[in-house]
Amino acid sequence: MQQATAVVLAPQDAVEADLLCHAFVTSGKRDRLMPMPPEVETLLPGVFFCDPLDGLSSGAAAAVKVAGWLHQLAEQPKPIAASVDPHRCRACKTCIDICELGAPQLVGEEPQRHSWIDPMICSGCASCAARCPSGAITAGDATDEQLDAMLAAVLKADDRNAGQKAVVFTCNWDAYRGLEAAGRQHASYTPWIYPLKVMCLGRLNPGILLSAFYLGADGVLLLGCAPEECHYTFGNQRAQETFDLTRRLMQLLGHANKCLVLDRIAADDAESWVSKIQTFMDGLNGGGQQHG
Numbered sequence: 244m245q246q247a248t249a250v251v252l253a254p255q256d257a258v259e260a261d262l263l264c265h266a267f268v269t270s271g272k273r274d275r276l277m278p279m280p281p282e283v284e285t286l287l288p289g290v291f292f293c294d295p296l297d298g299l300s301s302g303a304a305a306a307v308k309v310a311g312w313l314h315q316l317a318e319q320p321k322p323i324a325a326s327v328d329p330h331r332c333r334a335c336k337t338c339i340d341i342c343e344l345g346a347p348q349l350v351g352e353e354p355q356r357h358s359w360i361d362p363m364i365c366s367g368c369a370s371c372a373a374r375c376p377s378g379a380i381t382a383g384d385a386t387d388e389q390l391d392a393m394l395a396a397v398l399k400a401d402d403r404n405a406g407q408k409a410v411v412f413t414c415n416w417d418a419y420r421g422l423e424a425a426g427r428q429h430a431s432y433t434p435w436i437y438p439l440k441v442m443c444l445g446r447l448n449p450g451i452l453l454s455a456f457y458l459g460a461d462g463v464l465l466l467g468c469a470p471e472e473c474h475y476t477f478g479n480q481r482a483q484e485t486f487d488l489t490r491r492l493m494q495l496l497g498h499a500n501k502c503l504v505l506d507r508i509a510a511d512d513a514e515s516w517v518s519k520i521q522t523f524m525d526g527l528n529g530g531g532q533q534h535g
């Protein structure tokens with residue numbers, strides 16, 4: 244049996260709502276915590292919100308949501324949640340600093356003290372797995388080895404392709420929905436891109452991105468959610484940090500001729516998807532300069 248506590252925020256008025264927002268929201272965006280009615284869920288797991296202008300109905304809705312959330316206690320932990328191997332963990336606290344949801348915590352006594360990720364809170368972005376210096380965290384969606392295997396599979400020699408090969412990492416949210424929208428609309432774009440979906444671009448690390456180049460990609464495009472729309476609130480920032488570090492590493496390793504781009508896209512925007520893919524491929528075929 245797992246334990247969890249739900250919090251229902253019920254401000255009396257807009258002023259109190261703003262104070263609560265500032266106390267809880269790390270992105271600085273009010274609408275992260277207070278979605279428009281009738282929504283009562285926030286992006287913080289276990290934190291619910293009652294609209295002060297409609298306390299009666301939003302209170303009832305919050306009660307239903309809380310009941311549903313707590314009901315998960317009777318279920319198995321979310322398969323998407325990251326997990327820690329306590330034997331590899333060095334209790335360095337990196338994961339605690341990375342996760343703005345507060346899912347990892349140190350448990351146990353020295354010398355066996357180690358991190359543990361609360362599966363009720365973890366939303367599976369895997370940003371912590373990308374940065375654990377001990378490789379102690381396993382991402383819920385795909386391990387590094389599985390991502391490497393997927394890269395190798397999509398980049399294996401293809402005699403039909405005389406042009407440049409590009410891997411497009413998409414997050415599971417706005418970017419992937421852009422790809423799906425393009426598919427639904429039968430939009431036309433180059434077949435020489437190889438899309439790979441991860442839950443969040445924050446899940447990637449320089450090792451995975453460099454692997455793509457070593458396995459044969461001429462370019463790597465990272466497509467994530469639009470600014471301030473990150474499903475995990477902090478994944479966009481983690482992706483930017485990884486991108487900046489990888490670019491520096493590429494220059495040091497003599498791969499400055501390879502093309503690595505980080506871009507964002509709104510959900511369901513098929514036109515933008517096609518345009519960004521085309522622009523990226525044009526840049527790749529025109530010399531492959533790195534840009535951000």
Ligand code: SF4
Pocket residue numbers: 327331332333334335336337338339347357358374375376377378379380
């Ligand atoms: S980042 Fe890795 S090694 Fe550090 S505390 Fe978390 S799980 Fe342990």
Ligand code: SF4
Pocket residue numbers: 324325341342343344345346347360364365366367368369370371372
């Ligand atoms: S996977 Fe994401 S949400 Fe889960 S503990 Fe790691 S950083 Fe936090």
